[in-house]
Amino acid sequence: MRKIGGWLVWGLLILSLAACSFLTDKSKTEPGQNQPGQEKAEKRAPLTGLATDAPDHPVLMVMVNNHRAARPQTGLGLADVVVEMLAEGEITRFAAFYHSRTEGTVGPVRSVRNYYLDLAEGSKSIVVHAGGETEALARIRREGLPSLDGIHADSRFFTRVPFRKPPHNLYTDLNQLYKAAEEKGYQPLPPRAAYLFSDRAAAEKGKNAGRIQLIYHPLYQAGYQYDDASKSYIRYTEGERQVDRESNQPLSMQNVLVVFAKHEIIDSVGHRSVDVKGAGKGYLFQRGKAIPVEWRYRDGWIVPFSGGKEVPLLPGRTWVNVLPQTGKVSFE
Incomplete structure (x- = not known):
């Protein structure tokens, strides 16, 4: 009886270990699944940094x-x-x-x-x-x-x-x-993210810029006014608030990037060349503040940098103003 009892104890121990192993294997995370307590990464729109569930398609x-x-x-x-x-x-x-x-x-x-x-x-x-x-x-x-x-x-x-x-x-x-x-068979290739994005405004410690005025040409001016209620800039053209013709809503954006680039008249008609593939100086405006930046061309986008590091944009819409080197920008 003692011998049988011993074998019985060993049998129960083996079954217990096997059960524990089975439970452990079932609880392991399969490849491609989230770890326990880990949220699935949210898909972000490549041009705005906002959450999206849209399928990939061209720009x-x-x-x-x-x-x-x-x-x-x-x-x-x-x-x-x-x-x-x-x-x-x-x-x-x-x-x-x-x-x-x-x-x-x-x-x-x-x-x-x-x-x-x-x-x-x-x-x-x-x-x-x-x-x-x-x-x-x-x-x-x-x-x-x-x-x-x-x-x-x-x-x-x-x-x-x-x-x-x-x-x-x-x-x-x-x-x-x-x-x-x-x-026409254009492939729905998703673009890589145009910019870095952050919910924290890179310009938050910059100079006040509730109002921006841009002079492209002695005969053409544009500007922006910061709206604290919507936390966005409102676009102005020739001193008038610019709205959508159908909705009558003002044009608004979270980021305004102003850069200076080399312009050159290339023919008698007045066609220009603009060096958007170069680099230069500029300003980034966010939430009523402004910081000086340097800009570079990357994959078709004009991207702000400071101290050699890319400056993130706020999630949302971005307007980029490419001024000639003779252009002017002022803000207060």
């Missing part, structure tokens, strides 16, 4: 008219990033980058210039435009840059509206543009 870079006869525009407030540069004369043009939003009217659409293609090429954006200067169109063909041309091959995805005179009356729709991109 659209839409050339938006800023002529006096084209204001107020439609759809600029839907863009994740807007870059403003001089075209001919004293008038600027917007390169509006759309990724977070896939529906909504945008326009008036205008022609593209070669230096805007430096932004589109680096960021792998689809260029949405109404024709363009000779060199820009030749480069699109030569380099095979993805594009949707509203006055040539892709006009069926654009509309001429009756309430404006040409050439300021060409409009399109983001949903239609994405359908066009799919039809």
Whole structure:
């Protein structure tokens, strides 16, 4: 009986160890699963840093008219990033980058210039435009840059509206543009994150900048006013608050980046070259404050740095103002 009892004790001990091993193996985390107590990483939109559940798709870079006869525009407030540069004369043009939003009217659409293609090429954006200067169109063909041309091959995805005179009356729709991109076989490659993002304003210890004034040209000024209630800047053009034509809502953004770049007139028509692939000085404005920065070109984006380190942006919309070296910025 003692011998049988001993074997019984050993048997129960072995069963107990096996059960513990089984429970331990079942509790192990499988590859690709979260560790206990660890939250799944939240997907962030690459151009805004905001949480998103949207599937991967291309970025659209839409050339938006800023002529006096084209204001107020439609759809600029839907863009994740807007870059403003001089075209001919004293008038600027917007390169509006759309990724977070896939529906909504945008326009008036205008022609593209070669230096805007430096932004589109680096960021792998689809260029949405109404024709363009000779060199820009030749480069699109030569380099095979993805594009949707509203006055040539892709006009069926654009509309001429009756309430404006040409050439300021060409409009399109983001949903239609994405359908066009799919039809033409443009791959839905997600862009890498354009910037670093942080909920803490990098400029919080900077100088007061509740009001910003920019002089691109003696005949053209733009500006921003900080709105503490919405914690965003409100855009002004030629002293007037800029609103969306359809919603009548003011154009607002969380980050305003102002940089200086080399500009040069290259022909008798007044076409320019703008060195967006270079580097230079500038200012970053966030939450009513300003800090001096240096800017660099990276993958099509104009990125702020300070002390050799990249300066993070606040999650949200960003407007980038590329001024000529003769331009001026003031703030208070």
